[in-house]
Structures are given as C-alpha cells and as structure tokens.
Amino acid sequence: MLSFQTSASEMIVKKSDGSTVVFEISDIAEIKFEDITSISSNPGMLKKIRLIMQNIYPNPFSVSANINYSIINTSKVRIDIFNAEGRIIRTLKNETMKPGNYSDVWDAKNNAGEKVVTGAYFARILVDGKNSVKKMIFIK
Numbered sequence: 001m002l003s004f005q006t007s008a009s010e011m012i013v014k015k016s017d018g019s020t021v022v023f024e025i026s027d028i029a030e031i032k033f034e035d036i037t038s039i040s041s042n043p044g045m046l047k048k049i050r051l052i053m054q055n056i057y058p059n060p061f062s063v064s065a066n067i068n069y070s071i072i073n074t075s076k077v078r079i080d081i082f083n084a085e086g087r088i089i090r091t092l093k094n095e096t097m098k099p100g101n102y103s104d105v106w107d108a109k110n111n112a113g114e115k116v117v118t119g120a121y122f123a124r125i126l127v128d129g130k131n132s133v134k135k136m137i138f139i140k
Contacts, residue, residue: 060137064107082122
C-alpha cells in the first residue's frame with residue numbers, strides 16, 4: 001500500500017514497508033496508476049477529483065491525435081483545442097457525461113473544418129469547472 005502527501009513543492013510517498021520517497025513537484029512529468037484494486041479516502045474526497053487526463057497519442061502526430069481521459073462522476077465535460085496564441089480553434093465535446101474511460105480524436109481541423117498549420121496545440125478538458133491541459137505537436 002502507498003500513501004501520498006503533497007505540498008506546493010514536493011510529493012511524499014510512504015510505502016507499506018515504512019520507507020519514504022520524496023519527489024520535487026517540478027521533477028514529476030507524469031504519474032500513472034495501473035491495476036488499482038481499491039481506493040479509500042476521507043468522506044467526500046473522491047467527489048473533489050473529477051477528471052484524469054491520461055495521455056494524448058501519438059504525440060507528435062500528423063493525421064489525428066487520440067485524447068484519453070477518465071471521468072470520475074457524472075459531470076459537464078468540455079474539450080477544447082487551443083492554438084499557441086491561446087485561441088480556441090476547435091471544440092470537440094460539450095456535454096454531460098457519465099463516469100468512465102473515454103477517448104476522443106482530434107483530426108487536426110478547426111471548427112470550420114479546415115486543416116490547421118504545423119505547430120504546438122493544447123487540449124483542455126474542463127469538467128465541472130476543473131481543467132486539465134496537455135500539449136501536442138501537429139506535423140504535416
């Protein structure tokens with residue numbers, strides 16, 4: 001069993017054998033949880049967690065990118081693609097969704113159906129006012 005504590009600058013992981021590992025938040029690129037068999041929490045804690053954006057692949061991409069995410073509670077979900085200037089160029093989803101694992105595909109087109117130019121783009125998933133953003137690179 002692992003337990004986690006976080007502060008503004010570090011994450012402390014306590015292992016079941018009593019040992020502790022400390023990570024600087026700035027050094028963490030990704031955290032993956034696989035084969036979870038149970039989760040326990042303080043009452044109401046899981047209700048605070050609404051979204052887990054897992055990954056975008058392939059990245060970089062030349063045709064389309066798969067955006068994978070999990071919704072923990074029934075929630076209003078909006079997925080937008082932003083260009084490097086911070087403008088929304090495409091809205092992929094804007095609906096209420098049930099809990100589950102999902103994958104949406106961005107075909108590198110804007111809302112007008114036109115192919116975008118080569119460059120950096122950002123996928124933002126907004127769930128009940130909480131958001132997660134990941135960068136992706138489109139190469140023609």
